[in-house]
Amino acid sequence: MEPGLYHILFLSTxxxxxxxxxxxxxxxxxxxxxxxxxxxxxxxxxxIAFNKYLWPNQMDGLFFTLFIIAIAAAEAAVAIAIIINxxxxxxxxxxxxxxxxxx
Amino acid sequence: xxxxxxxxxxxxxxxxxxxxxxxTTRHIFRAAIYLLFTLIGIAGIYFWLxxxxxxxxxxxxxxxxxxxxxxxxxFLTQQTGExxxxxxxxxxxxxxxxxxxxxxxxxxxxxQHTFIETDEIAITPTVENIGKKxxxxxxxxxxxxxxxxxxxxxxxxxxxxxxxxxxxxxxxxQIQDDTEEHKGIV
Amino acid sequence: xxNVTAISLIPLLPLAGFLLLGLFGRKYFKNSxxxxxxxxxxxxxxxxxxxxxxxxxxxxxxxxxYEKFVALQLTWLEFxxxxxxxxxxxxxxxxxxxxxVVTFISLMVHIYSLGYLKGEERFPTYYSYLGLFxxxxxxxxxxxxxxxxxxxxELVGVSSFLLIGYYYDKPSAVAACKKAFIVTRFADLGxxxxxxxxxxxxxxxxFATLIERLTSPESNEFKAAAASTFLGASALTWGAALVxxxxxxKSAMFPLHIWLPDAMEGPTPVSALIHAATMVVAGxxxxxxxxxxxxxxxxxxxxxxGWVGAVSAIVAAIIACTQTDIKRVLAYSTMSQIGxxxxxxxxxxxxxxAGLGYTASMFHLFTHAMFKALLFLGAGAVIHYVHSxxxxxxxxxxxxxxxxxxxxxxxxxxxxxxxPFAGFFSKEEILLxxxxxxxxxxxxxxxxSGITAFYMFRLYFxxxxxxxxxxxxxxxxxxxxxxxxxxxxxxxxxLAVGTAAAGFIPFGEYVSSDGKxxxxxxxxxxxxxxVALGLIGIFTAFWLYKKQNDKPTKLATSLGGxxxxxYNKFYIDEIYLFITKKVLFNLIGRPAAWFDKNIVDGLMNLxxxxxxxxxxxxxxxxxxxxxxxxxYFLGGVIVLAVLFIYIWK
Numbered sequence: 001m002e003p004g005l006y007h008i009l010f011l012s013t014x015x016x017x018x019x020x021x022x023x024x025x026x027x028x029x030x031x032x033x034x035x036x037x038x039x040x041x042x043x044x045x046x047x048i049a050f051n052k053y054l055w056p057n058q059m060d061g062l063f064f065t066l067f068i069i070a071i072a073a074a075e076a077a078v079a080i081a082i083i084i085n086x087x088x089x090x091x092x093x094x095x096x097x098x099x100x101x102x103x
Numbered sequence: 104x105x106x107x108x109x110x111x112x113x114x115x116x117x118x119x120x121x122x123x124x125x126x127t128t129r130h131i132f133r134a135a136i137y138l139l140f141t142l143i144g145i146a147g148i149y150f151w152l153x154x155x156x157x158x159x160x161x162x163x164x165x166x167x168x169x170x171x172x173x174x175x176x177x178f179l180t181q182q183t184g185e186x187x188x189x190x191x192x193x194x195x196x197x198x199x200x201x202x203x204x205x206x207x208x209x210x211x212x213x214x215q216h217t218f219i220e221t222d223e224i225a226i227t228p229t230v231e232n233i234g235k236k237x238x239x240x241x242x243x244x245x246x247x248x249x250x251x252x253x254x255x256x257x258x259x260x261x262x263x264x265x266x267x268x269x270x271x272x273x274x275x276x277q278i279q280d281d282t283e284e285h286k287g288i289v
Numbered sequence: 290x291x292n293v294t295a296i297s298l299i300p301l302l303p304l305a306g307f308l309l310l311g312l313f314g315r316k317y318f319k320n321s322x323x324x325x326x327x328x329x330x331x332x333x334x335x336x337x338x339x340x341x342x343x344x345x346x347x348x349x350x351x352x353x354x355y356e357k358f359v360a361l362q363l364t365w366l367e368f369x370x371x372x373x374x375x376x377x378x379x380x381x382x383x384x385x386x387x388x389x390v391v392t393f394i395s396l397m398v399h400i401y402s403l404g405y406l407k408g409e410e411r412f413p414t415y416y417s418y419l420g421l422f423x424x425x426x427x428x429x430x431x432x433x434x435x436x437x438x439x440x441x442x443e444l445v446g447v448s449s450f451l452l453i454g455y456y457y458d459k460p461s462a463v464a465a466c467k468k469a470f471i472v473t474r475f476a477d478l479g480x481x482x483x484x485x486x487x488x489x490x491x492x493x494x495x496f497a498t499l500i501e502r503l504t505s506p507e508s509n510e511f512k513a514a515a516a517s518t519f520l521g522a523s524a525l526t527w528g529a530a531l532v533x534x535x536x537x538x539k540s541a542m543f544p545l546h547i548w549l550p551d552a553m554e555g556p557t558p559v560s561a562l563i564h565a566a567t568m569v570v571a572g573x574x575x576x577x578x579x580x581x582x583x584x585x586x587x588x589x590x591x592x593x594x595g596w597v598g599a600v601s602a603i604v605a606a607i608i609a610c611t612q613t614d615i616k617r618v619l620a621y622s623t624m625s626q627i628g629x630x631x632x633x634x635x636x637x638x639x640x641x642x643a644g645l646g647y648t649a650s651m652f653h654l655f656t657h658a659m660f661k662a663l664l665f666l667g668a669g670a671v672i673h674y675v676h677s678x679x680x681x682x683x684x685x686x687x688x689x690x691x692x693x694x695x696x697x698x699x700x701x702x703x704x705x706x707x708x709p710f711a712g713f714f715s716k717e718e719i720l721l722x723x724x725x726x727x728x729x730x731x732x733x734x735x736x737x738s739g740i741t742a743f744y745m746f747r748l749y750f751x752x753x754x755x756x757x758x759x760x761x762x763x764x765x766x767x768x769x770x771x772x773x774x775x776x777x778x779x780x781x782x783x784l785a786v787g788t789a790a791a792g793f794i795p796f797g798e799y800v801s802s803d804g805k806x807x808x809x810x811x812x813x814x815x816x817x818x819x820v821a822l823g824l825i826g827i828f829t830a831f832w833l834y835k836k837q838n839d840k841p842t843k844l845a846t847s848l849g850g851x852x853x854x855x856y857n858k859f860y861i862d863e864i865y866l867f868i869t870k871k872v873l874f875n876l877i878g879r880p881a882a883w884f885d886k887n888i889v890d891g892l893m894n895l896x897x898x899x900x901x902x903x904x905x906x907x908x909x910x911x912x913x914x915x916x917x918x919x920x921y922f923l924g925g926v927i928v929l930a931v932l933f934i935y936i937w938k
Binding site for chain 2: 002003005006007008009010011013014015016017018019020021022024025026027028030031033034035037038041044045048049052053054055056057058059062063065066067069070071072073074075076077078080081082083084085087093094096
């Protein structure tokens with residue numbers, strides 16, 4: 001069977017929920033960040049697939065993907081700055097230790 | 104089954120398998136490498152979809168940038184070779200249940216939905232077309248988002264520097280203050 | 290028209306004294322506080338006398354009838370338009386008469402206390418309490434509505450409590466003040482419920498309106514109140530009876546009298562003021578104030594009042610014969626005399642000749658205030674001299690306390706009903722009223738007046754004769770202060786003059802149930818029986834107690850059980866103790882405590898525990914852990930998605 005839109009959507013959904021699973025179960029902040037990257041990539045894949053199969057006459061999906069990649073890069077940089085900061089103050093990047101949110 | 108199909112399936116399998124490995128392995132360094140493979144697999148799918156520019160950006164930014172950043176931060180914060188702490192089993196089960204439910208729901212919705220394709224003439228996403236569109240100011244042009252993104256990147260840059268700088272000055276007293284405050288509240 | 294400024298100043302001056310001395314007395318008026326209080330009260334007394342003169346001789350009489358005036362009406366607490374609690378000043382014969390009595394006796398006591406409590410550490414406090422009491426009593430007297438009277442009713446209760454417990458380092462005084470407060474408070478509960486019933490039935494708190502509505506059988510309020518019944522009696526009957534319970538508590542009527550003898554732990558002038566002349570007659574005053582309701586609307590309750598009064602009179606008189614503490618004798622005598630006033634009201638009717646009992650009751654209230662205050666102050670002088678309350682420590686004092694002796698004798702003759710002293714006239718009127726209305730009560734009253742004469746002269750002979758005069762060495766402290774200074778003797782003399790003269794006031798001209806002058810005509814032959822009985826009582830006492838001998842002891846032994854029962858006050862205190870401790874505590878208190886501890890508290894604890902458990906659970910939800918939040922969020926999103934897609938479409 002020729003791969004089409006549905007195949008790619010399946011792939012992106014799978015990647016999305018794998019990312020979510022990682023985000024929910026990982027205790028290390030860096031690995032949680034990796035999971036977020038997975039989620040972002042699955043979204044990108046979705047945009048590209050829709051652009052390719054449904055509206056090939058436009059390039060909106062493509063641009064969205066480009067911008068998401070740019071934002072993801074910025075996000076990763078800021079996130080890592082925060083993680084390193086947290087590591088300095090708590091001496092750990094275990095998310096279980098970073099539970100100051102409850103105060 | 105054509106060679107093209109086989110390549111897609113191979114790439115898809117590669118992505119899913121390495122993504123799974125990436126979120127389940129207990130070696131953080133390996134997780135980063137598995138993520139790298141997943142990202143490369145996704146880049147492959149972009150190639151397969153003939154969106155070469157996006158694929159290139161994917162490799163340059165993700166593989167060359169973000170993953171390297173992540174590995175860099177791992178070296179800064181973690182003793183490599185150490186295994187990651189185990190998550191509680193109930194959390195894992197509950198997360199798996201939620202994730203599976205969400206996945207099932209989404210897939211059911213996708214397969215029940217009929218997507219309508221347009222009949223208009225396709226535009227080839229060449230670098231030239233992308234570039235023109237990106238800087239176009241007429242309707243459908245992306246000049247404004249482009250500028251906004253550039254501002255965002257600048258803000259992120261400055262933000263990172265500020266976060267890093269502030270901490271460097273007086274780390275020690277701040278830690279103590281913080282802990283004492285928390286004790287008081289607890 | 291009434292002079293509002295003068296009338297409102299009468300109670301406000303003592304209040305000013307209370308505030309001034311209460312707040313600054315101990316610091317600034319250490320020595321002058323007695324003088325300040327006395328001067329303020331003197332002004333008050335003068336104003337009261339002026340008001341009385343103005344009322345009785347200038348403006349009060351309108352077309353031959355003494356009218357009720359409401360001198361001042363202020364809305365104090367408005368619940369809704371038409372329903373409000375007012376503060377007013379009522380001016381009518383009995384309130385004006387009470388104004389004079391209260392201010393005059395209070396002034397006497399103020400002056401007397403200057404000598405009696407000289408050098409006392411808490412002198413300013415004492416005078417501030419006296420001011421508070423006088424203010425509350427005057428407010429009670431002037432109250433124009435039933436709720437206002439209740440407020441001041443409680444205020445006199447409080448000041449009585451404070452003054453009985455004035456020697457607060459004496460455990461017996463502390464116990465006595467608590468007892469007085471609790472017993473009267475218990476009775477006031479009835480009063481409050483009675484007020485609620487009456488004011489609800491009458492639809493007003495104001496005395497005049499209330500009386501007008503509840504005494505005319507045509508009014509809607511009367512019909513409604515008479516129609517609604519509870520346990521076989523109408524709401525009106527219940528209301529009136531409960532109000533009377535309040536009055537009975539304050540006036541120490543049987544069986545709520547137990548606090549009065551113990552209240553003698555207070556300083557003697559206080560006993561003279563509060564527990565003889567003014568506060569204890571508040572119950573009588575209350576019944577008199579609502580007299581038209583009692584007499585016209587609920588004659589059944591009035592009959593109960595008559596019987597309660599009669600029983601109290603004779604029981605108290607019998608007990609008084611056996612007591613040895615002179616103040617207790619006087620306390621029981623007070624109770625007995627208030628019983629007289631009560632049953633005088635009980636046998637009275639409203640209006641005209643038949644209202645003689647009402648006039649007699651008020652008259653007796655007036656004269657009794659004089660001679661009973663005199664007796665207490667005289668007893669105070671004796672106690673001051675011998676430093677003891679007990680008859681055994683006294684005797685033969687007539688030579689050392691000549692003024693006290695004479696004034697005390699006058700008072701004793703007055704209370705025994707010997708003409709021409711004040712008590713004779715008022716008692717005759719009471720007996721006449723009883724004779725016309727209720728023979729049984731008349732006989733009880735007659736016997737009681739005989740006993741009264743006996744115990745009063747028992748007291749008199751025991752104090753002033755009996756033993757030979759004590760030798761100088763026995764007179765502990767007697768040489769130091771003698772009979773007491775001018776401050777103590779002046780009130781005695783003034784009161785003695787009052788006692789001797791008050792009987793000649795044509796009281797019926799001024800005070801009667803319906804305001805019309807009542808011409809009491811005396812039948813000399815009617816007076817023979819009571820006077821003869823009184824003289825028999827006096828001579829019995831003379832024979833038994835003139836010289837120290839063993840006749841009283843013999844008599845006591847021969848009477849045996851009766852004497853012992855009377856000596857122990859008919860065991861009423863013991864019955865109360867039995868009822869409260871054994872019956873109430875065991876049958877109601879303990880089960881209630883168990884219920885409270887296990888069921889009520891248990892319920893509260895259960896709720897508390899459940900809340901705690903739930904909050905423990907909720908606390909875990911807010912763990913501060915990002916991933917948990919993310920799971921909840923995602924789960925919520927999925928649930929909502931399912932709901933919106935499949936269920937709510």
